[in-house]
Amino acid sequence: xxxxxxxxxxxxxxxxxxxxxxxxxxxxxxYVSVVGENGCGKSTLIRLILKxxxxxxxxxxxxxxxxxxxxxxxxxxxxxxxxTVFEALNSYRRLLKLKSKDVIAQVLENVGMSGRxxxxxxxxxxxxxxxxxxxxxxxxRPDLLILDEPSTGVDRNSQQEIYGILKRNNTxxxxxxxxxxxxxxxxxxxxxxxxxxxxxxxxxCTPQHYIDEFxxxxxxxHA
Amino acid sequence: MLNYAFMQNALVVSVFISILCPxxxxxxxxxxxxxxxxxxxxASLAGVTIGLMTHQNxxxxxxxxxxxxxxxxxxxxxxxxxxxxxxxxxVLSLSVGVAIxxxxxxxxxxxxxxxxxxxxLTVTEFDMIMVFILSVISVLALIFLxxxxxxxxxxxxxxxxAGVKVRLINYVFFVLVASAISVSIRIVGxxxxxSMIALPVxxxxxxxxxxxxxxxxxxxxxxxxxxxxxxxxYYLNVAPGGFTALVSxxxxxxxxxxxxxxxxxxxxxxxxx
Numbered sequence: 001x002x003x004x005x006x007x008x009x010x011x012x013x014x015x016x017x018x019x020x021x022x023x024x025x026x027x028x029x030x031y032v033s034v035v036g037e038n039g040c041g042k043s044t045l046i047r048l049i050l051k052x053x054x055x056x057x058x059x060x061x062x063x064x065x066x067x068x069x070x071x072x073x074x075x076x077x078x079x080x081x082x083x084t085v086f087e088a089l090n091s092y093r094r095l096l097k098l099k100s101k102d103v104i105a106q107v108l109e110n111v112g113m114s115g116r117x118x119x120x121x122x123x124x125x126x127x128x129x130x131x132x133x134x135x136x137x138x139x140x141r142p143d144l145l146i147l148d149e150p151s152t153g154v155d156r157n158s159q160q161e162i163y164g165i166l167k168r169n170n171t172x173x174x175x176x177x178x179x180x181x182x183x184x185x186x187x188x189x190x191x192x193x194x195x196x197x198x199x200x201x202x203x204x205c206t207p208q209h210y211i212d213e214f215x216x217x218x219x220x221x222h223a
Numbered sequence: 224m225l226n227y228a229f230m231q232n233a234l235v236v237s238v239f240i241s242i243l244c245p246x247x248x249x250x251x252x253x254x255x256x257x258x259x260x261x262x263x264x265x266a267s268l269a270g271v272t273i274g275l276m277t278h279q280n281x282x283x284x285x286x287x288x289x290x291x292x293x294x295x296x297x298x299x300x301x302x303x304x305x306x307x308x309x310x311x312x313x314v315l316s317l318s319v320g321v322a323i324x325x326x327x328x329x330x331x332x333x334x335x336x337x338x339x340x341x342x343x344l345t346v347t348e349f350d351m352i353m354v355f356i357l358s359v360i361s362v363l364a365l366i367f368l369x370x371x372x373x374x375x376x377x378x379x380x381x382x383x384x385a386g387v388k389v390r391l392i393n394y395v396f397f398v399l400v401a402s403a404i405s406v407s408i409r410i411v412g413x414x415x416x417x418s419m420i421a422l423p424v425x426x427x428x429x430x431x432x433x434x435x436x437x438x439x440x441x442x443x444x445x446x447x448x449x450x451x452x453x454x455x456x457y458y459l460n461v462a463p464g465g466f467t468a469l470v471s472x473x474x475x476x477x478x479x480x481x482x483x484x485x486x487x488x489x490x491x492x493x494x495x496x
Contacts, residue, residue, distance in 0.1 A: 052383060069384040081253060081377050084433035088377065091370040095385040120433065136381065 002026040002049065002144070002176075006058035009044055013056060018044045020200035021058070026193075028143070031170045031177040032204070033187035036197035042180040043072070045197065046146050049178065064144035064176065068137030072148040073130050079122040085132055086117040089139065096140045107135040111165050127158025134165060138175075145169065147179040151186060159183070163190050184214075232346040233410060233453060233463070239358040240407045240419065241449045245427075245441035246365050247403040248420035250396065252428070253376045257421045259296060260400065262311045264416035266292035266318035267404045271338045271413075272325035278332060282353045285338075286405035292318060293397025297390070341412030341464025354406045361402045368392060373434060410453070412464030422471035423448060429478050448474055 007022040018041040026032055034042045047053045049060055050069055089104045108114050111131040121129060130150060137145055150166070151159045163186055169175045181187040187194055187207070194210040195202050205213070251260050267285040269292075274284020292314050299310045326335055337345045365372070371392050374382035383389055404416060411419050427440035452467025459466065 050380075050384065052380065067384060069381065071378070071380055080428075082428060082432060082434055082437040083373070083377060087373075087434050091373045092381065092385060094370045095374060095382070095387060118433075120431070140385075 001028055001063050002178075003061040004049075004058070005061070007045075007048065007055055007060060008057035009041070009048060009053065010056050017056065017200050019048070019197075022200075022202055023058075024195060024202070024204050026176065026178065026204075028176055029170070029174045031167070031179075031190060031192045032195055033179050033181040033191040033193075034195045034197060034202075035181050035184060035187050035210070036202070038182075040197045041200060042197055043148055046148060046178060046180055050146060062144070064142070066140045066142040066144070068140060068142035068145045068175075070130070070133045070137045070145070070147040070150060073126060073133065073150075073153050081122060083121055084117065085113070085119050085121055085124075088121055088132070089136055092136050093139060098140065103139055107138050110138060110169070111135045112161060125155075125158070126153035127155055127162070130154050130158070130162055131165070134162065138169065142175060144176045144178070147177070149180050149182055151181075151183045159186065166190065229346065230457070232348070232351055235351060236346055236354050236406070236410055237449045237453050238446070239354050240403075240410060241423075241445040242442055243358050243361055243403045243406055244419045245423045245445045246362065246438070247400050248424045249427075249438055249441055250372050250376050251400065252421055252424045256307075257417065258308070258311055259293075260404070260420040261417035262296070262315045262318070263289050263292055263397075263400055264404050264408070264413050264420075265315055265322070267401075267408050267416070268335070268338060268413040269318040269321035269325070270405070271408065272322050272331060272335055275331040275333050275335060276325055276328075280349060280353060281333075281335075281338065282350055282357075282405050282409065285408055286353075286357065286401055288318075288321075289401035289404050290398045293401050294394055297393050297397055337412075338408050339413050340462040341408075341410050341415070341467075342462065346409050350409055354409075357402045357406050361399050361406075364395065364399055368395065372396065410449075410463055411467060412462060415464045415468035418468040418471050419445065419449070422468075422475055426471075426475045426478050429475075429482050444471075444474055444478075 003025045005023055007019055008017050009019040010017045034045060036042050044053065048055055049062070050067065086104065089107070090101065093101070093103055105114065108116065111134050113128065113131050113135060121132060124132065150162055154162060166177055166179070167190055170177050188211060191207055193204050194207055195204050196210060196213065248260065251257055267289045270285035270288030271281040273288055274281035296310055296314055299313065300307070303310050325331060371382065371387045374385065374387060375389055375392060379389060403420065407416055407419055423441045423445035426444045427437045430437065430440055432440070448471040449467055452470045453463050456463040456466035
């Protein structure tokens with residue numbers, strides 16, 4: 001469960017607020033997509049949940065014991081980093097203090113990337129790299145998985161595979177998912193609930209309710 | 224040549240340098256912090272002058288002052304988040320300012336020139352003990368913090384999510400950088416010290432391998448650079464620091480050339496098929 005209470009945030013500590021008095025609750029096992037226009041505070045919201053940022057006001061209460069995080073896959077500065085898939089996952093395994101190396105093979109199988117252990121991460125395609133980021137996030141068997149635009153820089157086929165992986169981990173293993181989405185089709189097709197952010201405020205709704213809102217706005221809303 | 228005690232001392236210290244510098248350098252280079260090495264090597268000159276003025280060991284002086292400057296860089300990152308180069312200019316100004324003021328005061332108990340250009344004649348036994356202690360502590364710290372350091376360099380947010388105390392380790396890292404620099408200034412000299420930190424890593428990166436192999440190759444290239452630099456500079460009677468920097472650049476160019484030839488050969492072979 002994640003309870004967000006009267007959450008406000010400003011990068012300067014004073015108005016204007018990126019998030020203004022936001023309140024919502026996410027139950028365990030829910031798949032929530034956070035949507036809204038560019039700059040509306042979607043990424044800020046998940047960075048607050050991840051505790052990368054401190055709220056200006058309000059609070060976030062979470063009973064998630066293990067959180068997995070998949071960052072936005074548009075930071076190409078890492079593409080030249082000399083590290084193999086195995087090294088990246090193995091170092092992360094040790095950071096999480098997981099004793100068995102078997103977990104690496106398990107998470108790679110989970111995302112359909114078995115046999116890629118010795119490949120340099122910089123030589124992977126956008127979709128493959130995203131799967132490795134998801135594999136890493138799944139390594140500690142998280143009860144909460146947070147993703148920032150998982151389909152950015154990923155071709156259509158890989159997008160389908162990635163959402164299939166997320167959906168499977170959500171429905172089969174009960175992993176709660178919060179995903180910032182610019183891909184509205186994916187948000188509507190995969191989410192249990194959609195959190196619609198607009199002008200620093202937001203509300204939770206069903207995908208169908210979101211479609212109705214979207215049509216009401218004349219299709220002007222875009223993530 | 225190896226019959227001379229000063230040469231034996233220089234050789235031992237060189238081995239420590241060639242292991243320690245690339246171990247630190249790989250993280251500096253991969254975090255796009257190469258110029259921090261340069262800034263802190265100038266800070267070490269200020270530390271040397273403080274050591275010489277206060278009748279303390281200059282290497283110890285360099286270690287303490289360079290550590291303080293390293294911590295200052297990390298501290299100033301809070302205030303100049305998007306201007307890392309400006310932070311380096313501030314710390315460089317402070318360091319060079321202190322060094323020039325001290326040297327020009329005429330109150331130093333010894334000549335600081337050998338620390339600027341590097342010298343194999345001036346390595347004392349006490350220096351060797353200092354170098355040994357700093358090297359062993361640094362290498363052990365690196366082994367202990369290996370995964371944390373990789374992840375801070377590779378993906379700082381993922382490191383944070385895994386519970387790594389990024390800020391604390393950043394401060395420890397700058398102490399390690401200070402240690403590597405202090406160990407190296409006797410032989411390599413302040414002016415070209417950053418080359419020992421960055422160039423063997425730059426050469427190893429050309430091989431396009433994983434982290435561990437890149438690190439091992441960085442150490443190997445570093446040993447080649449320093450040993451060739453040390454021996455040739457002895458026969459040419461020039462400062463070892465400057466010549467080691469030249470060897471480092473030459474080795475890098477050779478590896479780049481070999482890589483280019485290898486690529487062309489592969490293309491030619493595939494054309495033949």
